[in-house]
Amino acid sequence: MKIVCIGGGPGGLYFAISMKRRDPAHEITVIDRDPVGSTYGWGVAYWDDLLDILYRNDPDSARAVRAGSVVWREQAIHVRDQTAYFGGYGFSTGRAALLDVLSRRARDLGVDVRHGREVDNLCGFDDTDLIVVSDGANSRVRQLGNHYFDTSVTLGENRYIWLGTDKVFTRFTFAFEHTPAGWIWFHAYPSIAEKISTCIVECQPQTWHALGFDSLENPESLRVLENIFARLLDGHSLITKTRGALARWSRFPEVTNKTWYHDNVVLLGDAAHTTHFTIGSGTRLAIADAVALAQNLYEHAEVADALENYDAQRRATLRPIQAAARTSMTWFEHADRYLDRDAVQFAYAMAARHGQQMPWQYQQHLLTQVPAVRKIRHAADSGRRWWRAVRRGELAIAPPSLGVRVSSWR
Numbered sequence: 001m002k003i004v005c006i007g008g009g010p011g012g013l014y015f016a017i018s019m020k021r022r023d024p025a026h027e028i029t030v031i032d033r034d035p036v037g038s039t040y041g042w043g044v045a046y047w048d049d050l051l052d053i054l055y056r057n058d059p060d061s062a063r064a065v066r067a068g069s070v071v072w073r074e075q076a077i078h079v080r081d082q083t084a085y086f087g088g089y090g091f092s093t094g095r096a097a098l099l100d101v102l103s104r105r106a107r108d109l110g111v112d113v114r115h116g117r118e119v120d121n122l123c124g125f126d127d128t129d130l131i132v133v134s135d136g137a138n139s140r141v142r143q144l145g146n147h148y149f150d151t152s153v154t155l156g157e158n159r160y161i162w163l164g165t166d167k168v169f170t171r172f173t174f175a176f177e178h179t180p181a182g183w184i185w186f187h188a189y190p191s192i193a194e195k196i197s198t199c200i201v202e203c204q205p206q207t208w209h210a211l212g213f214d215s216l217e218n219p220e221s222l223r224v225l226e227n228i229f230a231r232l233l234d235g236h237s238l239i240t241k242t243r244g245a246l247a248r249w250s251r252f253p254e255v256t257n258k259t260w261y262h263d264n265v266v267l268l269g270d271a272a273h274t275t276h277f278t279i280g281s282g283t284r285l286a287i288a289d290a291v292a293l294a295q296n297l298y299e300h301a302e303v304a305d306a307l308e309n310y311d312a313q314r315r316a317t318l319r320p321i322q323a324a325a326r327t328s329m330t331w332f333e334h335a336d337r338y339l340d341r342d343a344v345q346f347a348y349a350m351a352a353r354h355g356q357q358m359p360w361q362y363q364q365h366l367l368t369q370v371p372a373v374r375k376i377r378h379a380a381d382s383g384r385r386w387w388r389a390v391r392r393g394e395l396a397i398a399p400p401s402l403g404v405r406v407s408s409w410r
């Protein structure tokens with residue numbers, strides 16, 4: 001098949017990889033508007049479920065993604081000068097590093113990855129069997145076919161800016177600070193081991209206006225934020241530039257489409273659906289779309305049947321996830337309602353935004369605040385992490401506790 005992917009983010013690149021893995025004869029071109037090595041955004045947080053998908057589909061790139069990732073253990077929630085903790089663990093990697101791995105792997109498999117070309121219409125693709133629209137939340141190509149896809153885009157109320165910092169966060173950290181203009185907070189997690197962390201700053205619109213962010217230039221905005229968060233950043237800097245342009249304040253666009261395909265044009269990743277960053281799932285979902293689309297094309301002789309099946313499967317999967325993401329986004333839009341509580345109670349309310357909690361979970365949350373209990377949880381989490389790694393084929397050896405050296409085990 002002759003295939004073009006418009007947009008070389010994680011979704012477009014991983015689709016190309018997944019197709020080539022199933023049939024190296026496919027002729028695939030990925031076109032991205034940005035120059036090589038340039039991207040927006042910082043770290044991407046993810047969990048075991050993404051590694052499971054990657055290892056099942058393409059162990060080579062899975063190993064490289066894992067090698068470039070950092071493990072974070074537990075979450076810390078700072079409210080004023082108090083701190084509460086949550087258990088659990090996850091992984092994170094730099095978005096730029098992730099795209100480097102995927103581009104390299106796609107090229108190794110024979111995909112033609114082209115940079116520096118912006119596609120804003122479908123002229124010139126007449127001889128293409130399949131056009132994959134993977135150009136992100138503000139997809140230009142999707143906008144051309146809005147009436148086919150029945151697209152809806154709803155902007156979140158809060159303002160956010162996706163920054164980096166040279167403060168090394170080893171935990172997934174939320175920090176809420178009160179200013180005379182209202183509450184403002186950041187979500188931070190490691191991106192590049194022991195060097196750079198992601199720091200997404202968020203606040204309500206009235207706070208954003210009152211702090212002057214609607215008129216301040218980018219460097220001034222950063223200085224204001226560094227002052228507000230000076231204590232939690234330990235005097236470290238915020239960084240606005242990744243490898244591309246300066247970060248900008250935005251409102252999160254929730255994108256839904258009633259159908260994800262028309263003729264031989266199919267939506268994938270953020271072009272098809274977005275999920276608020278407070279559930280940290282967008283990259284995993286784009287990659288899962290990529291695998292599902294490739295698998296459907298592999299299983300069906302006719303492209304039309306494959307697209308119909310992909311559309312039905314993935315839209316059904318996304319419905320409850322988008323609902324959960326919407327709830328999470330709305331919770332943060334009204335976070336001030338809960339901020340009169342102490343950090344432990346506030347952190348519990350934050351966890352409960354995902355749904356009803358059982359009474360034992362509250363007791364567990366209280367216990368998690370005890371350092372000795374957290375130590376035990378870390379040990380249990382390490383065991384769980386090891387077991388998941390063995391199960392997906394990442395490790396084929398005995399656990400570290402048995403004294404076997406596991407070099408890639410971090």
Ligand SMILES: Cc1cc2nc3c(=O)[nH]c(=O)nc-3n(C[C@H](O)[C@H](O)[C@H](O)COP(=O)(O)OP(=O)(O)OC[C@H]3O[C@@H](n4cnc5c(N)ncnc54)[C@H](O)[C@@H]3O)c2cc1C
Binds near residue numbers: 007041
């Ligand atoms: C603040 C923030 C934090 C996030 N944190 C996480 C997280 O921790 N974990 C997680 O899983 N997800 C996170 N996400 C979501 C994640 O970034 C996206 O869901 C994911 O990148 C979607 O991948 P994609 O390939 O569909 O689109 P994108 O990554 O947006 O890629 C689209 C590509 O298309 C290119 N492009 C755009 N227009 C054109 C055009 N006209 N012509 C050619 N090329 C074009 C762009 O240059 C880009 O490379 C976060 C999102 C935000 C906003």
